[in-house]
Amino acid sequence: MTHELTLAAILLGIIHSGIRLATPYLYAAVGETFAQRSGVLNLGVEGIMLMGAFFGFLTVFRTGNLWLGLAAAAGAGVLMGLIMSVVSITFQAEQGISGIGLYMFGLGMSNLLFKSMLGTVEGVQGFSELRFCVTDSFCLADVPVLGDIFFSHSLLTYGAFLLVPLAAWVLNKTTWGLKIRSVGQNPEAADSLGVNVAGVRYAAVTLGAALAGIAGASLSISLLNIYQENMTNGMGFIAVALVYFGSWRPYGVLVGALLFSVVNALQLWVQVLNLNIPSDVAVMMPYVLTILALALPFRRQLQPAALTKPFSRGES
Amino acid sequence: MSRFRRKRFVSDRLWDALLPVVAVIAALVVGAGILLLQGANPLEAYRAMFGGAFGNKNGLADTLVKSVPLMLVGLGIAIAFRGGVINIGAEGQLIVGALLTTYFGVQFGAHFPGAIAILLGLLAGMLMGAIWGAIPGVLKAQLGVNEILSTIMMNQIAIQVGFYLLRGPMIDPAELAAGTNIPHSARLPKSMDMPRFTDLAKMLGLPGKAQDLGLHGYAADVYGVLVEPTRLHSGFILAVIVSILVYILLWRTTIGYRIRAVGLNPHASRYAGMNVKSTMVLSMTLSGAFAGLAGAVEILGLHHRMFEPTSVSAGFGFSGIVAALFGKLHPLGIIPSSILFGGLLVGGDKMQRAMQIPQVLTVAILGLVVLFVVSTDYFVRKRQNRRVSVEESPGEGAVPGPTPPLSPPEANA
Numbered sequence: 203m204t205h206e207l208t209l210a211a212i213l214l215g216i217i218h219s220g221i222r223l224a225t226p227y228l229y230a231a232v233g234e235t236f237a238q239r240s241g242v243l244n245l246g247v248e249g250i251m252l253m254g255a256f257f258g259f260l261t262v263f264r265t266g267n268l269w270l271g272l273a274a275a276a277g278a279g280v281l282m283g284l285i286m287s288v289v290s291i292t293f294q295a296e297q298g299i300s301g302i303g304l305y306m307f308g309l310g311m312s313n314l315l316f317k318s319m320l321g322t323v324e325g326v327q328g329f330s331e332l333r334f335c336v337t338d339s340f341c342l343a344d345v346p347v348l349g350d351i352f353f354s355h356s357l358l359t360y361g362a363f364l365l366v367p368l369a370a371w372v373l374n375k376t377t378w379g380l381k382i383r384s385v386g387q388n389p390e391a392a393d394s395l396g397v398n399v400a401g402v403r404y405a406a407v408t409l410g411a412a413l414a415g416i417a418g419a420s421l422s423i424s425l426l427n428i429y430q431e432n433m434t435n436g437m438g439f440i441a442v443a444l445v446y447f448g449s450w451r452p453y454g455v456l457v458g459a460l461l462f463s464v465v466n467a468l469q470l471w472v473q474v475l476n477l478n479i480p481s482d483v484a485v486m487m488p489y490v491l492t493i494l495a496l497a498l499p500f501r502r503q504l505q506p507a508a509l510t511k512p513f514s515r516g517e518s
Numbered sequence: 519m520s521r522f523r524r525k526r527f528v529s530d531r532l533w534d535a536l537l538p539v540v541a542v543i544a545a546l547v548v549g550a551g552i553l554l555l556q557g558a559n560p561l562e563a564y565r566a567m568f569g570g571a572f573g574n575k576n577g578l579a580d581t582l583v584k585s586v587p588l589m590l591v592g593l594g595i596a597i598a599f600r601g602g603v604i605n606i607g608a609e610g611q612l613i614v615g616a617l618l619t620t621y622f623g624v625q626f627g628a629h630f631p632g633a634i635a636i637l638l639g640l641l642a643g644m645l646m647g648a649i650w651g652a653i654p655g656v657l658k659a660q661l662g663v664n665e666i667l668s669t670i671m672m673n674q675i676a677i678q679v680g681f682y683l684l685r686g687p688m689i690d691p692a693e694l695a696a697g698t699n700i701p702h703s704a705r706l707p708k709s710m711d712m713p714r715f716t717d718l719a720k721m722l723g724l725p726g727k728a729q730d731l732g733l734h735g736y737a738a739d740v741y742g743v744l745v746e747p748t749r750l751h752s753g754f755i756l757a758v759i760v761s762i763l764v765y766i767l768l769w770r771t772t773i774g775y776r777i778r779a780v781g782l783n784p785h786a787s788r789y790a791g792m793n794v795k796s797t798m799v800l801s802m803t804l805s806g807a808f809a810g811l812a813g814a815v816e817i818l819g820l821h822h823r824m825f826e827p828t829s830v831s832a833g834f835g836f837s838g839i840v841a842a843l844f845g846k847l848h849p850l851g852i853i854p855s856s857i858l859f860g861g862l863l864v865g866g867d868k869m870q871r872a873m874q875i876p877q878v879l880t881v882a883i884l885g886l887v888v889l890f891v892v893s894t895d896y897f898v899r900k901r902q903n904r905r906v907s908v909e910e911s912p913g914e915g916a917v918p919g920p921t922p923p924l925s926p927p928e929a930n931a
Contacts, residue, residue: 243666245666249885285889288893289889289892289893293892293893293894293895293896294896294899295889295892295893295895295896296604296892296895298604298606298666299604299839299843299888299892300888300889300892300893302606302836302839302888303885303886303887303888303889303892304885304889305836305885306836306840306881306882306884306885306888307882307885307886307889308885309878309881309882309885310878310879310880310881310882310883310884310885311552311882313876313878313881314552314556314876314878314879314882317876317878318556318875318876436670436674439667439670439671442667443667443670443671446664446667480682480685480686482678482679482681482682482685483678483682485678486674486675486678486679486682489671489672489674489675489678490671490675492667492671493657493663493668493671493672496657496663496664496667496668497657497661497663499661499662
């Protein structure tokens with residue numbers, strides 16, 4: 203098949219799937235940005251995504267209503283986020299470990315529910331790709347190059363990209379965003395000014411978790427339209443790393459997510475084209491890239507000063 | 519210290535020791551709720567679970583077999599934690615350890631006498647695990663890379679390295695010849711099988727049947743585990759010995775003292791002239807070495823060949839965290855803790871067979887145990903703060919000090 207594909211077509215394919223694949227990373231990582239800017243490292247994103255993917259899928263499978271599915275995914279995320287908040291904020295648990303606990307809980311629960319409620323891999327009619335048809339015969343999606351890149355994605359993908367400026371605006375321009383940043387930077391000072399540190403952190407973590415739930419659903423009811431056990435396969439952990447990569451800023455996260463998903467798409471194409479690179483080595487590349495990216499020195503000063511540090515009044 | 523205070527101090531410490539038990543019970547209660555929602559009787563399900571894991575010879579043997587990797591991984595996790603670093607990468611360290619052990623065994627194992635080949639195989643696994651653990655350690659010490667994230671990425675890389683090797687250079691020649699290409703290695707030479715308990719019992723000349731000793735009922739089951747042919751292998755004895763050695767390392771040597779000092783307070787350690795960075799790297803390296811040893815023991819004692827990396831690691835990198843936490847990050851606490859959670863893993867399988875409840879419930883319960891243990895730690899810390907302010911702090915001694923804080927300072931510096 204190599205002969206039939208020109209280089210330009212391959213490049214276009216990589217860009218197209220890169221944009222598509224960025225969807226779950228964007229929801230999860232932008233959500234995690236809220237949590238981390240408030241000072242909470244939520245490592246359980248992977249488990250939350252699995253629960254979101256499952257409940258989103260199950261709802262669509264049972265009712266056929268996509269919006270209900272999306273709401274169910276976000277709802278599952280909210281519940282998981284509340285668990286994380288109680289453990290990490292109220293009980294001030296070590297966040298590196300509580301997140302792993304939440305991940306194991308989500309992994310186990312989603313598998314358990316899948317086995318007892320569905321049993322086999324099924325498919326649904328998920329969010330379909332928009333084609334932006336101006337007239338009956340002309341759709342923007344058919345425009346060469348631009349159509350592939352901009353006008354042939356599903357609603358959830360557009361939502362993911364719109365989320366980035368929205369999140370940046372909330373974090374940087376609203377009072378609530380200022381509160382999130384202040385409790386992540388200096389909770390003592392925020393507390394002394396009357397900010398409810400725990401309350402703001404609860405809200406930020408829960409919002410992030412709701413977005414992680416939607417991230418999971420973007421896989422099961424938009425990109426793949428199936429549900430499989432452990433279908434996120436490490437994406438949630440990558441999303442956490444993307445927040446570090448993006449220096450805790452939504453636009454930085456966007457760059458990271460795009461870079462990452464393009465490498466991922468590249469990796470898929472390496473397999474499709476049967477190039478002389480073992481597929482296992484190709485699959486490994488994104489993770490190597492992540493470690494290398496984390497080693498870049500310039501971002502560390504930008505880390506929220508109180509990240510992973512629980513706050514309790516009058517102790518420090 | 520007044521009598522009254524001493525009393526309260528003792529009861530407080532008893533409480534602290536019991537809190538993990540409370541956490542497990544709480545997790546099982548939530549698990550019971552999940553079972554009810556599944557339409558199953560929780561009491562019956564738990565009876566199937568614990569009865570299957572501890573109530574008979576084969577269940578008990580399987581439980582002890584599963585406790586071996588949990589114990590070794592748990593020791594590694596505990597060392598890292600004590601040293602103020604978090605190692606989520608045991609899964610990958612176990613895999614690369616198993617890979618090098620397998621490679622050594624298949625290539626060179628037959629050239630050595632059995633015992634030496636086994637010893638070298640174990641060392642190979644440890645070495646590879648140590649390297650895999652040292653990488654995130656160095657990255658953290660030198661470049662400030664968050665070790666939680668890098669170890670998670672290293673897990674994924676280890677899995678892919680494993681698949682690559684098992685599909686290519688390390689694939690069983692028989693698979694290639696048959697054209698089936700299932701990714702697993704050739705079998706290691708039989709001389710490298712770690713002796714099973716039944717072999718040891720024969721060597722020691724123990725009576726082969728419980729009835730010969732006049733044992734009946736559960737005592738006969740327990741004796742049967744020791745002498746009859748089961749999957750239980752000498753890796754269990756090794757793991758217990760290693761636990762004791764790690765205890766000595768942490769509480770009886772200067773290296774151990776340094777690791778714990780850095781974990782408790784890196785700033786004070788630095789002022790005391792300790793090299794904090796190299797100690798962090800050391801903690802991660804040791805941590806990886808024990809996870810690698812777990813991989814080596816799984817190959818030499820149980821599987822005797824390497825197959826799909828994720829099936830060999832089987833989530834031990836994560837369940838080992840649970841075993842370590844429940845054992846209060848203390849090497850001697852990790853021994854019973856690993857047996858308990860080994861039982862939970864085996865029991866999940868028995869429950870699935872008896873009652874058609876998916877085995878993955880145990881993963882969810884393990885996650886709940888983690889959440890409850892780290893939550894209840896809040897009460898320990900709270901009491902410790904009060905204790906320190908009211909009384910002189912309990913001295914450093916043979917008895918491990920108060921519960922280590924579950925928050926290594928600078929975990930994310």
